[in-house]
Amino acid sequence: MIKSIVPSLIASTLLSLSSLSVFADAGDSPVLQRIEERGMVTIGHRETSIPFSYIGDSNEPIGYSIDICLKIVDAIKAELGNDDLSVKYVPVTGQTRIPLIANGTIDLECGSTTNNLTRQKQVDYLSTTFITGTKLATRKDSGITEIEDLDGKIIGLASGTTNEKAIKAAIEELSLDVKVVPVKDHSQGWLAMETDRIDAYGSDDVLLYGLISKSKSPDDYTVTGRYLSFDPYAIMVPRNDSTFARLGRVVMSDLMRSGEMEEIYNQWFAPGPTNINMPLSDTLKTAFEIQALPE
Amino acid sequence: MGDFDYSVILDNLPLLIDGLKVTFLLTFLAVVGGIVLGTFLALIRIAKVPVFSWVAAAYVNFFRSLPLILVIFWLYFLVPLFLGRPVGSFYSVLIAFILFEAAYYSEIIRAGISSVRDGQIAAGRAIGLSYPQTMRYIVLPQAFRSMVPVLLTQAIVLFQDTSLVYVVGLKDFLVSAELVANRDQRLVEMFLFVAVVYFIFCFAGSLYARHLQRKLSA
């Protein structure tokens, strides 16, 4: 009995050793192993996070985050020595992204997700791809330019967002008399704006530009004020896989060092296919420089 | 109010009808699924199988203590986790509705079964039918006949409840109408139209349920 097991054990060990030598880094990375077995990389994407990750005219997911993720896919192909890896796109929402990462359905989440320390208990993040923060959208003739001007006025805020927290904190700190109207989501918030329920709507500036560009009369509205919160976006990967996370960070450092990141950025934001027109800010430019770690 | 614009309804009719189809399909599948699962639960409770009956009772009471919205959120979150792939929101909410409504249907069906006199069961057993056969051929057909109006009323409630898929953005009748309302800034027209359509279907349904009730008791 034992005699028959030993040779097969040796054989299987040899086999696994030989496969290890070919696919050098897949060994200690559960995610890379999974990708190798499936023969594909599974990317979670959003459907309406414009211009980060959304469904384009050809019904394929496109956007700034998707382009960065495709660069990472190229690196995975090189790492595994397998050019035939395919990419599978899986749509995710704010509520499904965590279960789908937790149960191993998706390998990379390429959307518009804020990186914060509490969330890092549940997932890992790659380098920061975009920096946004809370600002105010108002009618141009409202006379509001900073949060202080909201005294005695009404602001709409989407319930449960980081923006809500930031603006409420600012209101309290400056002891302003501002009435807060909670709304369910951005479209309801913008509706409140257009039906004159509120004087200002607070959200991530990039989203505000998007809302204004889609509104009936974009010229009537403006984004104003200083940043009231700091929201760095990053690509999410499953936790407890430093090998895979490192691979992603190497790709992104390379992109940032070579200036390719800036090119991808300009392609989507300046002004980009959706006319959002947000030229690379000094803060984000500096962030790219800092994250361009040497090899 | 003077500028009530009917054309926005006509212009978007295809979209609205598609939404209405989703609402009806969801209602139909949830009613069927809910009645099947509900009957199963009711039979287990009535058969008084130890443990199983207790589990069925706990299931019913548990789901009846929760808001439907919470159940929809749970399933939206859980279904992809179990299946290992994302499913369209339609299937998530369908499962949520079946699980949730089964609790309510099982109570209706249990009452219906209890209303069939014990003598019928004894008679069935006496002519040599097994317990499941007695249920299948004697008790359930009578019970369902007497329950039709109540089941229909519950179906109308379910039809109204499907509007809650709004919270996960499934494009049913209400969500389609809201989409148009937001896009074209025609809230008044669209929401009033939605209310009228729901009212017509539900009112007609409840009149029919009452008619059936009267026919049964006559």
Next chain:
Amino acid sequence: MNYNWDWGILFREPYFDWLVEGLMWTVSLSLCAWVIAFALGSVLGIMRSCSSRPLQLIATVYVELFRNVPLLVQLFLWYFVFPELLPDDAGRWVKREMPMPALTTAIIAIGLYTASRVCEQVRSGIAAVGIGQRNAGKAIGMNEWQVYRYILLPNAFRIIIPPLTSEFLTIFKNSSLALTIGVVELTAMTRQIEEYTFQGFEAFTAATVIYSVVTFTVMLLMRVVERRIRIPGMIATS
């Protein structure tokens, strides 16, 4: 599964406070809406069972209207449509000056909707007391108001305690719909915790437990109340 369980999150600041705050909003919303539903529902129930044809008709139309439109649609009608139908100034007041517009709207919408259901319970309660009692009252010279005040209502309300309890619990559960117009009640708070921490399981479980515990507590309490004030010889069927 690669999920980092952390049940402690529910008891940490600020998330614990959020849950408590959410529950408070849920409870206050439910209680306020219940006051409207109970008061209006009782009046409508009496109207439906009284001898005046016009009053019966008004109450019947009310019940059919409010029962055959989904609550969520009614909520949207009150929140989005109603202010637009008012004269400009009044509409502006509802949209902007009114204290806590979303919460107030939710209370009114849920209260009016549930009133139609309470009405039906009250009506069936009055019917359950029986025509004999009504006639007996008239025979000893009471007018209709007195018959209701001294005979029908005291009996009817005691009979319908179980169905009214379940109507109250329905309000409690339906209050979660208020999140669709931005009221941050318990269910909304749960989602907020998920959004901030990504600990969705823990948050949803917390809400589930809270709803169940409150529901079962109310049911137990009402069973005690019911036993103490039960009319001998009458069992309510709902």
